[in-house]
Amino acid sequence: MKQSSYGWVVVACAFTLMFVGFGTAYSFAAFFKAFQAEFGASRAHVSLVFSLCALLWFSFGVPGGLLADRFGPRGVCLAGVLCIAAGLAAAANADSLAMLYAGYSIGIGVGIGLSYVPSVAAVQHWFAQNRVLAGGIAVSGIGAGNLLLPPLAAWWIELWGWRGAYLGLAALTLLFAIPAALLLGGRAAQRAKAAGAALPGMTLREALRSEVFWLMYGVAMLICVGFFVPMVHLVPYAQDVGLSEAQGVSLVSLLGLGSLLGRFAMGGVADRLGHARSLVGIGLGLGFLFLLWWVAHSFWLLAIFAVCFGTLYGGYVALAPAICMDLFGPRSLSAILGTLYTAAGLATLIGPTFAGASFDAFGSYTASILGCAALCFSGAGLAAAMRRYFHSPA
Numbered sequence: 484m485k486q487s488s489y490g491w492v493v494v495a496c497a498f499t500l501m502f503v504g505f506g507t508a509y510s511f512a513a514f515f516k517a518f519q520a521e522f523g524a525s526r527a528h529v530s531l532v533f534s535l536c537a538l539l540w541f542s543f544g545v546p547g548g549l550l551a552d553r554f555g556p557r558g559v560c561l562a563g564v565l566c567i568a569a570g571l572a573a574a575a576n577a578d579s580l581a582m583l584y585a586g587y588s589i590g591i592g593v594g595i596g597l598s599y600v601p602s603v604a605a606v607q608h609w610f611a612q613n614r615v616l617a618g619g620i621a622v623s624g625i626g627a628g629n630l631l632l633p634p635l636a637a638w639w640i641e642l643w644g645w646r647g648a649y650l651g652l653a654a655l656t657l658l659f660a661i662p663a664a665l666l667l668g669g670r671a672a673q674r675a676k677a678a679g680a681a682l683p684g685m686t687l688r689e690a691l692r693s694e695v696f697w698l699m700y701g702v703a704m705l706i707c708v709g710f711f712v713p714m715v716h717l718v719p720y721a722q723d724v725g726l727s728e729a730q731g732v733s734l735v736s737l738l739g740l741g742s743l744l745g746r747f748a749m750g751g752v753a754d755r756l757g758h759a760r761s762l763v764g765i766g767l768g769l770g771f772l773f774l775l776w777w778v779a780h781s782f783w784l785l786a787i788f789a790v791c792f793g794t795l796y797g798g799y800v801a802l803a804p805a806i807c808m809d810l811f812g813p814r815s816l817s818a819i820l821g822t823l824y825t826a827a828g829l830a831t832l833i834g835p836t837f838a839g840a841s842f843d844a845f846g847s848y849t850a851s852i853l854g855c856a857a858l859c860f861s862g863a864g865l866a867a868a869m870r871r872y873f874h875s876p877a
Contacts, residue, residue: 489609490606490609490610490617491617492666493605493606493609493621493667494606494609494617494620494621495663496602496663496664496666496667497602497603497605497606497621497622497624497663497667498620498621498622498623498624498627499624499659499660499662499663500560500563500564500598500599500602500624500660500663500664500667501598501599501602501621501622501624501625501628502624502625502627502628502659503564503567503628503655503656503659503660503663504563504564504567504591504594504595504598504599504628504656504660505595505599505624505625505628505629506625506627506628506629506631506632506633507567507571507591507628507632507652507655507656508533508536508537508540508591508595509628509629509632509633509714509735509739510632510633510635510636510652511532511533511536511714511715512633512714512715512717512718512731512732512735513633513634513636513637513640513648513718513732513735514636514640514645514648514649515529515715515718515719516718516719516728517640517645518532518580518583518645521645522579522580522583524580525839525843526716526719526839526842526843527836527839527840527842527843528580528839529580529839530715530716530835530836530838530839531584531835531836531839532580532583532584532587532588533588533711533714533715533835534711534715534831534832534833534834534835534836535584535588535589535592535832536587536588536589536591536592536595537592537711537827537828537831537832537835538592538828538829538831538832539588539589539592539593539596539828540591540592540593540594540595540596540599540828541596541824541825541826541827541828541829541831542592542596542825542828543592543593543595543596543597543821544596544599544600544820544821544822544824544825544828545818545821545822545824545825546596546597546821547559547563547596547597547598547599547600547601547817547821548600548601548604548816548817548818548819548820548821548822549687549817549818549821550597550601551600551601551604551605551817552604552815552816552817552818556601556602556604556605556667556817557664557665557667559597559598559601560597560598560601560602560663560664560667561661561664561665562597563593563594563595563596563597563598563599563601563664564594564598564656564657564660564661564663564664565594566590566591566593566594566597567590567591567594567595567598567656567660568594568653568656568657568660569590569594569653570586570587570588570589570590570591570592570593570594571587571590571591571649571650571652571653571656572586572649572650572653573585573586573587573590574586574587574590574591574649575646575647575649575650575653576646598660598664599824600817600820600821600824601667601817602621602667603618603621603622603804603820604804604816604817604820605667606618606621606804607804607805607808607813607816608813608816616751618801618804618805619746619747619748619749619801620746620747622746622797622800622801622804623742623743623746623747623797623801625742625746625797625800626739626740626741626742626743626744626745626746626793626797627739627743628739629714629735629736629738629739629742629743629793630736630737630739630740630742630743631736631739632652633732633735633736633739634732634733634736636648636652637729637732639651639652683812683813683814684811684812684813684814684815684816685811685812685814685815685819686814686815687815687818687819687822690811690815690819690822691822695810695869695872696810696811696819696823698865698868698869698872699806699807699810699823699869700823700826701826701862701865702762702766702862702865702866702869703803703823703824703826703827703830703862704826704827704829704830704862705766705830705858705859705861705862705865706765706766706769706799706830706858706859706862707826707827707830707831707834708830708831708833708834708854708855708858709769709773709834709855709856709858709859710796710827710830710831710834711831711834711835712834712835712838712851712852712855713735713738713776713788713789713792714735714738714835715835715838715839716835716838716839716842716848717731717734717735717738717785717789718731718732718734718735719731719842720848721734721782721785724780725780726782726785730782734782734785734786734789735789737786737789737790737793738789738790738792738793738796739793740790740793741789741790741791741792741793741794741795741796741797742793742794742796742797742800743793743797744790744793744794744797745793745794745795745796745797745798745799745800745801746797746798746800746801748794748798749761749797749798749801749802752798753802753805757873758802758805758806758809758873759806759866759867759869759870759873760870761798761802762799762802762806762866762869763863763866763867763870764863765795765798765799765802765863766859766860766862766863766864766866767859767860767863768791768795769792769795769796769859769862770856770857770859770860770863771856772788772791772792772795773852773853773855773856773859774853774856775787775788775791776788776792776852777849777852777853777856803820803823804816804820807819807820807823809873810872810873834851834855837851837854838851838852
């Protein structure tokens with residue numbers, strides 16, 4: 484098979500890995516009420532299970548990226564898949580919230596960290612043209628998983644209880660993600676190295692010494708604080724305003740639908756507007772959407788929020804790897820992406836946990852929603868300051 488055509492196989496494999504990994508992680512909202520009832524825990528403590536998981540998956544992007552740059556993505560992603568399945572199985576047998584932290588948070592967090600960055604970077608290496616489109620299709624697996632797996636998990640919870648649902652997700656992970664990891668293929672950089680060619684671009688050390696990396700890091704930190712607040716808290720928020728749990732889970736699925744749309748649409752939008760302008764627009768749009776959430780109490784307003792929020796979230800996830808390729812080149816792309824994603828990990832540790840704690844303290848999500856809006860507007864301003872670093876039209 485020619486390299487150009489195999490690139491689309493790599494896209495399909497990356498899609499599958501992200502569909503399974505993030506779909507199981509984002510199904511957390513369907514388990515929220517069950518965890519509160521099972522362990523008698525507050526919203527802050529339950530939220531921390533997911534936040535620690537997200538912190539780890541973003542943090543383990545660094546070693547995952549370094550290993551993929553050195554050895555290729557196949558083995559690293561396979562290790563990640565096995566960690567996800569083990570974490571789900573451990574969560575199914577947890578008899579305390581601490582055991583849930585140890586099983587779910589560590590297993591799934593480390594597993595996604597080892598599979599996400601290497602698979603995203605693998606796609607970037609296979610394409611010179613249509614890079615945002617190919618990357619968008621690959622990461623649309625996150626949106627597809629967010630759309631389909633939460634309602635599947637909710638159905639399995641009704642059939643088998645929450646423990647049985649986690650065992651079902653573990654089996655699904657092994658069935659689909661192991662073949663995807665094995666078929667992911669080698670890395671373009673390894674072939675170039677074998678041929679004696681040096682890839683252009685910065686090393687990780689050079690990137691860390693550059694101003695533009697830290698501007699990008701700041702943008703990610705500011706915008707990502709709010710990314711996972713709806714993922715974790717939209718179901719309990721919906722119930723607080725009088726909607727049913729089923730409607731709340733459907734809102735999480737609509738986040739996934741919007742995310743799926745955003746990942747496909749961002750390629751065309753970014754090509755027309757430029758990558759830097761698109762990044763600014765995403766930050767501004769997210770800020771205004773948090774203001775919409777603040778005043779939304781009906782299902783339909785919340786549905787509009789969920790679809791639009793998911794679209795911008797998905798657009799950011801599709802755009803970020805292409806921006807890194809623009810700014811830093813392919814030489815150490817996996818390691819640079821992994822390091823950049825630690826900003827999102829720290830932000831995710833803060834966002835959902837603070838939202839849960841503020842609700843526990845004040846009986847409302849107002850402080851966290853308005854705080855997320857302010858941070859997104861600040862991130863848009865910082866993104867505007869990056870435009871001078873782009874050689875192509877901003």
